[in-house]
Amino acid sequence: MRRPWTQCEIDTLTKLYPDKAAKAISLVLDRSVRSIYSMGKQHSLKKSDTFFASPASGRLDGVRGESGRFKPGLTPWNKGQAHPSRGRSAETQFKKGEMSGAAQHNYVPIGSTRITRDGSLERKVTDDPDLYPAKRWVPVARLVWEATHGPIPDKQVVRFLPGMQTTVEDEITLDKLECISLAENMRRNTLHRYPKEIALAIQMRGALNRKINNVEKQKHQ
Structure with a gap:
């Protein structure tokens, strides 16, 4: 059940929020870290520059973590080395040109014909x-x-x-x-140059032709 914030808790949050980590404040107030951030946002609370410069912020200061970083000009130990598949993973990898599923089912050879929409x-x-x-x-x-x-x-x-x-x-x-x-092809294909009745008739004719083509296609399958 959601527990309402008391004024005392809000005052404590306001005092601690600028210089303390949300995790530490959550332990003091017996609240979740998420609720600490949420209430801090509602009251427009901000972290101080001192906090951001401290280890508690988790930010890098140019020194922390330096031993584990790559230095400029450092050559990775595995540069230029191949990374062959291990175990049985190679058995399930797709080979170039290989088809499966719908692509394999729908495949037709070069030279096949089809009727478009x-x-x-x-x-x-x-x-x-x-x-x-x-x-x-x-x-x-x-x-x-x-x-x-x-x-x-x-x-x-x-x-x-x-x-x-x-x-x-x-x-x-x-x-x-x-x-x-x-340009000429577009001019011929546009229906806007025809009266509304003729344009509608052309559209209906196109729909009829598509149905006829589909029937013919099914006959040849």
């Missing part, structure tokens, strides 16, 4: 562990374009011509693609 067909081109998983996949449309024209210039993007988008790999051909600037 926005209805684009992508192909896996690398297993590089240094790349974020999403970066290991590239749109098939981009691969088709680069096979003929080379790398896509900065700030440009490959997209389907109007009405030509498809997720059937054999139907993604160069004559259905174009390379445009990111």
Whole structure:
């Protein structure tokens, strides 16, 4: 049960707090160290400079603990030495490129294809562990374009011509693609330039296309 502070205890705390450690005061007042700090804060009590300079504060003064410190220029005894695993710990360590759990269950080989949420067909081109998983996949449309024209210039993007988008790999051909600037791509994709009714219809069409793509994907699994 919480015990209220008496005025006598508060007066004693006020007298001892500046120059005594909270642990020592707690023994005098039969209070917890936490309650000493809490009540000291409530009454805006502060430790004195004399206390901070004393060993009771626990602060380093440049002398205490000197024997256990590293000196400037001192070379650690184990510098440059390998630290091999001990005991059986090596058996449970992950090896580079090793997979387990969900990563192993979801793994697909290079060359696999998938349909993204926005209805684009992508192909896996690398297993590089240094790349974020999403970066290991590239749109098939981009691969088709680069096979003929080379790398896509900065700030440009490959997209389907109007009405030509498809997720059937054999139907993604160069004559259905174009390379445009990111600014132009953004202008075409924004819905703000359309009346509200048309913008809503476009959004509903996109949602329907995603559902159709998901059904097609499940059929091929």
